[in-house]
Structures are given as structure tokens and as C-alpha cells.
Amino acid sequence: MFAFTYKKTGHAQARLGNLVTPHGQVNTPAFIFCATKAAMKGLTVDHMRQAGTQIILSNTYHLLLQPGPQVIEKMGGLQKFTGWRGPMLTDSGGFQIFSLGHGSVASEIKGKRLHHRPKTLLKITEAGARFRSYLNGQEFLLTPESSIQIQRALGADLIVVLDECTPYHVDQSYTARSMELSHRWALRSLQEFNRYAQQGRQQLYGIIQGGIYPNLRRQGCDFVNSQPFFGHAIGGSLGACKSQMQDVVALTTEHLDPKRPIHLLGIGGISDIIAGVEKGIDTFDCVHPTRLARHGGALVRPDHNPNPTREHINLRNSVYSRDDSPLEPDCPCHTCTNYSKAYLHHLLKAQELVGHTLLSLHNVQFMNRLMTAIRHALADHTFAQEKKRWATL
Amino acid sequence: MFAFTYKKTGHAQARLGNLVTPHGQVNTPAFIFCATKAAMKGLTVDHMRQAGTQIILSNTYHLLLQPGPQVIEKMGGLQKFTGWRGPMLTDSGGFQIFSLGHGSVASEIKGKRLHHRPKTLLKITEAGARFRSYLNGQEFLLTPESSIQIQRALGADLIVVLDECTPYHVDQSYTARSMELSHRWALRSLQEFNRYAQQGRQQLYGIIQGGIYPNLRRQGCDFVNSQPFFGHAIGGSLGACKSQMQDVVALTTEHLDPKRPIHLLGIGGISDIIAGVEKGIDTFDCVHPTRLARHGGALVRPDHNPNPTREHINLRNSVYSRDDSPLEPDCPCHTCTNYSKAYLHHLLKAQELVGHTLLSLHNVQFMNRLMTAIRHALADHTFAQEKKRWATL
Numbered sequence: 001m002f003a004f005t006y007k008k009t010g011h012a013q014a015r016l017g018n019l020v021t022p023h024g025q026v027n028t029p030a031f032i033f034c035a036t037k038a039a040m041k042g043l044t045v046d047h048m049r050q051a052g053t054q055i056i057l058s059n060t061y062h063l064l065l066q067p068g069p070q071v072i073e074k075m076g077g078l079q080k081f082t083g084w085r086g087p088m089l090t091d092s093g094g095f096q097i098f099s100l101g102h103g104s105v106a107s108e109i110k111g112k113r114l115h116h117r118p119k120t121l122l123k124i125t126e127a128g129a130r131f132r133s134y135l136n137g138q139e140f141l142l143t144p145e146s147s148i149q150i151q152r153a154l155g156a157d158l159i160v161v162l163d164e165c166t167p168y169h170v171d172q173s174y175t176a177r178s179m180e181l182s183h184r185w186a187l188r189s190l191q192e193f194n195r196y197a198q199q200g201r202q203q204l205y206g207i208i209q210g211g212i213y214p215n216l217r218r219q220g221c222d223f224v225n226s227q228p229f230f231g232h233a234i235g236g237s238l239g240a241c242k243s244q245m246q247d248v249v250a251l252t253t254e255h256l257d258p259k260r261p262i263h264l265l266g267i268g269g270i271s272d273i274i275a276g277v278e279k280g281i282d283t284f285d286c287v288h289p290t291r292l293a294r295h296g297g298a299l300v301r302p303d304h305n306p307n308p309t310r311e312h313i314n315l316r317n318s319v320y321s322r323d324d325s326p327l328e329p330d331c332p333c334h335t336c337t338n339y340s341k342a343y344l345h346h347l348l349k350a351q352e353l354v355g356h357t358l359l360s361l362h363n364v365q366f367m368n369r370l371m372t373a374i375r376h377a378l379a380d381h382t383f384a385q386e387k388k389r390w391a392t393l
Numbered sequence: 394m395f396a397f398t399y400k401k402t403g404h405a406q407a408r409l410g411n412l413v414t415p416h417g418q419v420n421t422p423a424f425i426f427c428a429t430k431a432a433m434k435g436l437t438v439d440h441m442r443q444a445g446t447q448i449i450l451s452n453t454y455h456l457l458l459q460p461g462p463q464v465i466e467k468m469g470g471l472q473k474f475t476g477w478r479g480p481m482l483t484d485s486g487g488f489q490i491f492s493l494g495h496g497s498v499a500s501e502i503k504g505k506r507l508h509h510r511p512k513t514l515l516k517i518t519e520a521g522a523r524f525r526s527y528l529n530g531q532e533f534l535l536t537p538e539s540s541i542q543i544q545r546a547l548g549a550d551l552i553v554v555l556d557e558c559t560p561y562h563v564d565q566s567y568t569a570r571s572m573e574l575s576h577r578w579a580l581r582s583l584q585e586f587n588r589y590a591q592q593g594r595q596q597l598y599g600i601i602q603g604g605i606y607p608n609l610r611r612q613g614c615d616f617v618n619s620q621p622f623f624g625h626a627i628g629g630s631l632g633a634c635k636s637q638m639q640d641v642v643a644l645t646t647e648h649l650d651p652k653r654p655i656h657l658l659g660i661g662g663i664s665d666i667i668a669g670v671e672k673g674i675d676t677f678d679c680v681h682p683t684r685l686a687r688h689g690g691a692l693v694r695p696d697h698n699p700n701p702t703r704e705h706i707n708l709r710n711s712v713y714s715r716d717d718s719p720l721e722p723d724c725p726c727h728t729c730t731n732y733s734k735a736y737l738h739h740l741l742k743a744q745e746l747v748g749h750t751l752l753s754l755h756n757v758q759f760m761n762r763l764m765t766a767i768r769h770a771l772a773d774h775t776f777a778q779e780k781k782r783w784a785t786l
Contacts, residue, residue, distance in 0.1 A: 037743045037745055038736075039740055039743070039745040039747050039748075041745065041746065042746055042747055042750070044727060044750065044751065044754075045731060046731075066739070067738075067739045071739070075717050075733060075735050075736070081733070081735070081736055081739075082736065083731035321460065322464060322467055322468070324467075324468050334439055338437075338439075342464065342474070343431075343468070343475065343476070345460075346430075346459070346460045346464070347432055350430045350431075350432070350459055352430055352434065353435055354434070354435055354436060354437060355432075356746070357435070357437065357750065358437065
């Protein structure tokens with residue numbers, strides 16, 4: 001019920017692929033949207049389908065705390081619970097534990113400054129990670145085995161091993177020790193996964209850590225290649241700037257078994273996706289499209305942006321208060337075919353929540369249009385031209 | 394471009410009608426949904442269309458303050474601005490000014506206790522009502538003439554005269570003086586309306602005040618009947634309990650010119666609508682369906698309610714945390730065909746805004762199903778049986 005096939009395209013390391021799951025197929029390169037708490041923020045599953053979405057993910061950490069994996073299992077699993085009957089992925093829960101533990105790992109991965117947040121990570125041991133619920137302070141221990149058990153109950157097609165998500169500001173020797181712990185956890189995850197022989201219903205991704213250190217990334221690749229994972233996900237810190245991120249991604253994909261799908265965790269910028277595709281990445285995920293919408297931002301192509309070096313416009317800007325044009329004149333989404341920038345500006349100023357829905361709708365459809373354009377251009381050997389239509393590179 | 398036709402149904406005073414506007418027809422009895430700030434809370438115009446909605450209204454008061462009538466006029470009027478291309482009504486702005494001025498008039502109209510809110514109404518004079526913006530404290534004077542001018546700029550099909558919305562707790566002599574002021578304002582509204590001979594594009598409703606006093610309500614009816622209004626709206630206090638409301642509505646509709654459509658302002662309870670239809674009301678409006686949704690409530694028929702004397706269930710109740718059934722098994726809405734009560738409960742607990750969207754979608758479609766069922770039952774002479782399916786009366 002699972003398969004992954006791909007072909008090289010001749011454009012750098014870019015490849016076109018097809019990922020088959022029990023809930024449907026995903027044409028790659030593809031973007032995986034984040035339905036963090038088993039819901040896309042502000043959007044219904046009809047919206048997601050209409051926007052051409054292939055696959056979404058939910059976060060094990062959030063669902064472990066609320067409503068709990070038992071509830072979702074009893075309700076028939078994530079796809080039945082959410083009404084999204086297509087392919088799904090869950091993460092291991094580790095990223096959020098370490099993110100809340102170390103401050104914001106998400107910022108660090110992208111090389112940004114440390115944010116200060118309440119720390120809920122209590123202790124990392126060989127056994128696993130002990131943390132407090134951000135909802136009610138209740139203590140939890142997440143182990144490689146329990147992460148697999150929770151993800152089994154949630155029932156997504158693609159699931160991920162628990163790893164320690166190494167922060168950016170640590171040195172090579174911490175990064176190495178952390179990676180070795182992640183590898184021991186990965187073996188325990190595989191063992192738990194295989195105990196139930198659930199390959200027919202779910203498949204497991206291994207994670208490559210190693211921070212910005214080429215020799216560690218190579219060791220991480222050797223490790224995952226040597227184990228029977230279905231797919232590989234590139235995790236951890238990717239460096240302090242875009243060029244370092246691209247170098248880390250390039251050297252990692254180069255060493256990974258090409259027969260397995262490669263996911264790049266947490267990256268969703270347009271130029272970052274284009275660069276990732278050129279390095280051989282098959283799938284991406286990020287909260288960016290819907291988070292940006294909640295802050296009043298709309299993804300637009302450079303030729304629709306007064307500042308073509310940016311990847312979005314901010315509809316809160318009063319320059320849009322009497323602008324009767326749509327976000328993008330050639331976008332077929334519900335938002336662009338029904339509403340002006342002036343109306344979206346009004347909704348944001350008036351704090352009407354449907355403003356977030358309409359911007360999210362556009363941003364989701366934008367990402368799907370981008371990925372479709374990438375696949376067509378790779379097939380037609382026009383990627384070098386096409387990519388310039390989507391980002392100032 | 395405007396017309397109203399009706400026929401008596403033989404069931405009490407109930408009638409079936411057809412209201413023609415430049416933006417389409419409305420089969421009556423009908424419910425008018427409140428898109429207060431030129432947006433349905435949590436819903437797109439596609440949602441409204443899919444739910445079978447015929448007509449919506451926006452509030453002049455809110456739009457006067459934000460974004461301002463000039464902006465909406467420049468953007469082509471409400472229907473173009475909002476993307477809702479069907480029939481629309483705007484109110485005069487008076488209700489909110491007096492509501493914010495006297496505390497909550499909405500509660501008083503329904504005979505409920507006074508709420509305490511900051512008072513923004515500064516002064517009522519013969520000229521009009523002076524008030525402060527709740528957004529920034531800016532002073533405004535709303536006159537009968539300026540209300541018409543603003544509603545002309547907004548561009549809805551049906552517009553309403555400015556009146557003083559008399560509170561509940563005042564005596565007959567205050568109510569009488571207030572009504573006489575409203576009548577003088579109504580004449581000025583008509584004069585302003587006729588100055589632009591905009592009958593081709595808009596039509597004007599007069600309002601009947603008079604509180605709970607039969608002789609005043611009769612005077613109010615005589616007044617509006619004698620003036621060239623297109624339609625009539627019943628405003629002001631309707632008494633302290635349901636039976637008093639029904640008596641006030643009955644004696645008012647009895648005296649109104651039957652050739653004009655009759656609107657009942659601010660009433661949206663299911664049993665209240667059924668009673669109103671039996672008294673000859675053609676249209677209703679209320680924020681209830683979407684406000685209830687934002688508080689976690691879903692409208693359901695008595696046979697889908699553990700407490701059949703109530704008209705909704707509250708999805709926040711933990712009894713629904715593992716309930717895999719839809720809100721109503723026979724409801725064709727997106728919410729009922731895709732999601733369980735357990736999922737809706739989860740969305741509310743997790744503070745996912747799409748929970749409000751999904752409950753609003755159901756509640757809007759519920760109201761449209763109710764009004765369609767009412768019209769069919771009136772046509773088939775089965776209203777006496779049908780009404781029991783919708784409310785415990």
C-alpha cells in the first residue's frame with residue numbers, strides 16, 4: 001500500500017516523484033500543510049481540497065496533550081476525526097518538547113535570535129524526554145517507544161522517529177553526542193514500529209541530525225541509510241543564513257539513499273523551497289502559509305509585489321484601504337476571485353476572523369500553485385525560467 | 394426593479410410572499426443574516442451561498458465608523474465590496490447608538506435585565522443623535538438625513554428610516570413622545586430619500602414603535618400606512634415575555650397595510666420565528682445563529698436534543714468529547730457531513746477558530762432549512778404538524 005518512485009530531471013539534483021499511501025498519492029515535490037491540533041487554522045477540509053492540497057500533517061505533541069491519542073483512536077484515527085481523508089503525516093512530538101524546552105528551536109533552526117519562553121522541558125535522559133503540559137502543568141515522559149505508540153493511535157500514514165532536536169548555539173561535541181542519542185532512539189523507534197508490523201498501514205521516517213557539521217551530517221546519512229526506514233527527514237539546525245542552509249541540505253541529500261523520499265523539516269519560504277527542490281528535496285512542511293495569514297500577510301509573486309525582493313505583502317498596510325484589485329489578478333482562489341485588497345484590509349482592521357480565513361485560503365492555494373508549477377517546469381525542463389516567476393533569487 | 398407579492402395561506406395570519414430586488418428575489422417568510430461589519434462572522438460568501446442564504450444585512454453604525462461609507466461607495470457599494478451579490482438590507486444605525494447609549498437595548502427588547510456597558514450616546518435632540526465612536530472617541534451626529542445619505546453610499550437594496558429605539562423600562566408617556574419624534578424623523582428620512590428619487594435602486598422601510606402599548610402601536614401603524622414606505626419594520630420593545638411579544642406583534646401586523654412586506658427586527662429564536670410567521674411576519678433578522686456558534690452552540694431540532702425544550706446544544710459540554718455522531722444526522726451541511734460532535738468539541742477546547750466557522754455554517758444552514766420547511770408547509774397546509782418538528786411550542 002506504500003511506494004515511492006522518482007526520476008531525475010536533469011535540473012541540478014531536482015527530482016519528480018510519486019509517493020503512494022493508503023489514503024492516496026502525493027506528486028512530489030510537494031508541500032505538507034500543518035494542521036497542528038488536527039485542524040488547519042481557519043480552514044475547513046473543503047477549503048483544503050478546493051485549494052488543491054495533497055497532504056497535511058498534525059503534531060503529536062499537541063494531540064498528546066489535547067484531546068489525547070485515545071480519543072482520536074476511538075474516533076477512528078486522524079483522517080476520520082478531522083474529515084481529511086487524504087494522506088497525512090505526524091511528527092514525533094520531539095520538536096515541540098525541545099522547542100518549548102530550549103526557547104524557540106524554530107527560530108534557531110533558521111539562524112534567528114533566541115526567543116524567551118517559559119521552559120517546560122524538565123529533563124532529557126537516555127530513556128526519553130520529561131516535560132510539563134503547557135495546558136495544565138501535568139508531567140509527561142515521551143520515549144521513542146511511546147512516541148511510536150501515540151502515532152500508531154493517531155493513525156497517520158507517515159510517522160517519524162523521536163529525536164533530540166539539537167539547538168543551534170551548541171558546539172560540535174554537544175551536537176555529536178546529541179546525534180548519537182538520537183540514533184539510539186531511532187533504533188528503539190524502529191524496534192517498537194516493527195513489533196506491530198504496521199508497514200501495511202503506516203511507514204516510518206528516520207531523521208538526519210548533525211547540525212552544521214559536514215562530518216556529522218555524513219554520519220547521520222550513513223546511519224539512516226543503513227536502517228530500514230521508508231523515508232528520511234532532514235532535521236535540526238541548518239545554519240545561520242540561507243547559503244549555509246543550502247550547503248547543509250546539499251551535502252545531506254547527496255549522501256542519502258536516493259530510493260527513499262526526502263523531507264526537509266520546517267522550511268516553507270518560497271526561495272528556500274526552490275533551492276531545496278534543486279538539492280533533491282521531495283517534501284517540505286512549515287506553518288508559514290497560515291501563520292503569515294494570521295498576521296495579515298498574503299503570499300504574492302514578485303511581479304505582484306511593490307517590493308519584489310519580499311515574498312508577501314501585508315494587508316494591514318493602509319496603502320490597501322482603497323485598493324479594489326485582488327491579491328493576485330491571475331489567482332483562481334476564492335479570495336482573489338471574490339474580494340479586493342481593500343476588503344481584506346477592512347476585515348483585518350475590523351478584527352473579523354474571516355479575514356484570516358480568506359488570507360489562509362489564498363496562501364494555501366498559492367503554495368499548491370507553486371508546487372504544481374515546480375513539477376510542471378521540471379517535467380518541461382523550464383525550471384530555470386519558471387523559478388524566477390516565483391521568487392527574486 | 395422592486396416588488397412584493399403575497400398570498401394568505403389559511404393558517405392563522407401566515408402568508409407566503411416574494412420580494413423582488415435589483416440583486417435577486419427573496420421567498421418569504423425568510424431570515425436575514427447579520428453581516429454586521431460587512432462580513433458574516435467566520436463565514437465566506439461561498440459558505441453563505443452553499444447554505445442556501447437568500448439575503449443578508451449590514452449595520453450602518455459599524456460601517457460609518459469603519460471603514461466609512463466613502464470607502465464602500467468608492468469600492469462599488471456593499472454587494473461588490475463584500476462579494477455577496479444577492480439582496481441586502483442596511484439598518485439606520487439608530488439601534489446601535491441607542492443600544493450603546495442605554496446599555497443593551499437588545500436585552501431589553503427581549504425583556505431581559507439591563508447590562509452595564511460604557512455609554513457612548515451623548516445627546517438626543519430634534520436634530521438627531523450625537524454619539525462617540527467606540528473605536529476612537531470621535532464625535533458623530535447621526536440625523537435622519539445623514540442616515541439616508543450613508544445608506545445611499547453603502548448601496549443596499551433595502552434601507553431603513555432612523556428612529557429612536559425606545560428602551561423597555563420607560564413609561565407610556567415617554568414611549569409616546571419618543572414615537573412622535575421617530576415619526577418626525579421618518580418624514581425627514583422620506584424627504585431625503587425622495588430627493589434623489591432612488592426608488593429604482595433602493596427602497597425604504599418605515600418603523601413602527603410604540604413599545605408594549607396597544608394604542609401607541611396602532612398609532613404607529615396608522616402613521617407608516619399613511620406614508621409611501623415600501624415596507625414596514627416592527628421595532629422597539631416587544632415586552633417582558635414571549636406571550637407579550639406575540640400579543641404586540643399580533644396587534645401590530647393586524648393594523649399594517651398587508652400589501653407591504655413586514656419585518657420583525659432583532660428576533661431569531663426558532664419558536665419566536667414560528668409564532669411570528671403565524672402573526673403574518675415576512676422577514677426576521679438576528680445575530681443569534683452566528684453569535685450562538687461563537688459560544689459553542691449548535692441549533693438542533695427537538696428530536697436531536699437531549700433537552701427538547703431547548704433550541705440548541707452546547708458543544709463545549711464534555712459529554713460530547715467522544716461522541717462520533719454529527720450534530721444532526723439528516724442535515725446536509727458541510728459540518729454534519731464531515732465532522733463528529735467529538736471533533737467540534739475538540740476544536741472548541743483547543744481554541745481552533747475553525748470550530749466557530751463549522752458551527753456557524755451549520756447554524757446558518759439550519760435557519761435556511763427552517764425557513765424553507767416553513768414555506769413548504771404553508772404551501773402544503775401542513776404547518777401545524779411541521780412546526781412541531783422544529784420547536785417544542
